[in-house]
Amino acid sequence: MTVKIAVCFLAMMTLSFQPKPALAQTTANPPKTAVGSAGSSEDLRGGWQAESYTMASGKRYEIRGQILFVEKNWTVLFMTMDNGKVVRGSGEGGTYAVSGNHLTFTHRYWVMPPFDAIPGLKEQKSRVETLGNGPKYVEAATYEIRDNRLTLHMPSDNTLTFVRSSAP
Numbered sequence: 328m329t330v331k332i333a334v335c336f337l338a339m340m341t342l343s344f345q346p347k348p349a350l351a352q353t354t355a356n357p358p359k360t361a362v363g364s365a366g367s368s369e370d371l372r373g374g375w376q377a378e379s380y381t382m383a384s385g386k387r388y389e390i391r392g393q394i395l396f397v398e399k400n401w402t403v404l405f406m407t408m409d410n411g412k413v414v415r416g417s418g419e420g421g422t423y424a425v426s427g428n429h430l431t432f433t434h435r436y437w438v439m440p441p442f443d444a445i446p447g448l449k450e451q452k453s454r455v456e457t458l459g460n461g462p463k464y465v466e467a468a469t470y471e472i473r474d475n476r477l478t479l480h481m482p483s484d485n486t487l488t489f490v491r492s493s494a495p
Contacts, residue, residue, distance in 0.1 A: 371396040371425065371470070375477050375489030377405045382447025383484035388414070394489055399423065401432065407445070414445050421458070430479070432466040434458045447485070
């Protein structure tokens with residue numbers, strides 16, 4: 328029941344989310360957003376089907392869901408699977424910026440149902456909130472795209488892998 332409510336809530340947020348002008352980036356030299364020639368393998372924009380979540384320890388989980396990148400906004404919804412059972416889930420979104428292979432996520436919203444600890448990940452507490460712009464909500468990662476496969480290298484040393492499902 329909790330997962331269904333969280334997924335429905337995220338779907339509503341994703342469909343109705345419109346960035347407010349006050350939230351727009353205002354730095355004098357903003358980082359380059361992830362835009363390139365439409366459809367090129369180096370372009371993050373578009374849809375990416377979730378494939379795997381590999382822990383720093385080497386433990387690998389199947390994940391189901393997707394991550395979407397548009398000009399400067401991102402949204403992800405994914406479920407971590409273990410032996411056909413959902414053992415983790417999250418819906419997140421916000422803005423992003425790219426500089427070289429560095430990808431910076433600024434979280435604006437987050438929906439997570441509670442889950443027990445699994446190998447490589449601690450217990451997940453329930454979280455449904457709209458987040459601010461402070462430094463604690465910024466997540467710096469690196470990424471690579473090869474053969475329409477996106478690999479995100481997270482600060483935890485875990486990696487998420489996605490396969491392109493649609494171009495911008």
